[in-house]
């Protein structure tokens with residue numbers, strides 16, 4: 813099966829929701845997550861399936877560029893929350909942020 817992955821995101825003219833469609837993420841349900849994002853009217857955001865994004869142990873991985881927000885373990889039920897709060901509301905969904913990329917410190 814031919815995969816239609818977009819891999820060069822350096823010249824994006826439009827913000828994009830990248831949903832990993834590689835092995836570990838697929839096994840964790842990323843095809844359904846990608847389909848759910850595509851069902852929504854996301855205004856200015858494109859939605860694409862991608863190859864591995866290097867976060868295989870915590871997929872499905874959803875990365876929003878160019879702002880570089882990384883979500884991990886995204887399930888179907890998380891999609892409407894990310895759509896409403898982040899993509900439409902402009903506020904990241906803290907509970908789903910990838911902890912290795914969006915580190916939080918408490919002292």
Ligand code: FES
Nearest residue numbers: 832837865867868
């Ligand atoms: S398989 Fe999705 S990040 Fe590697």
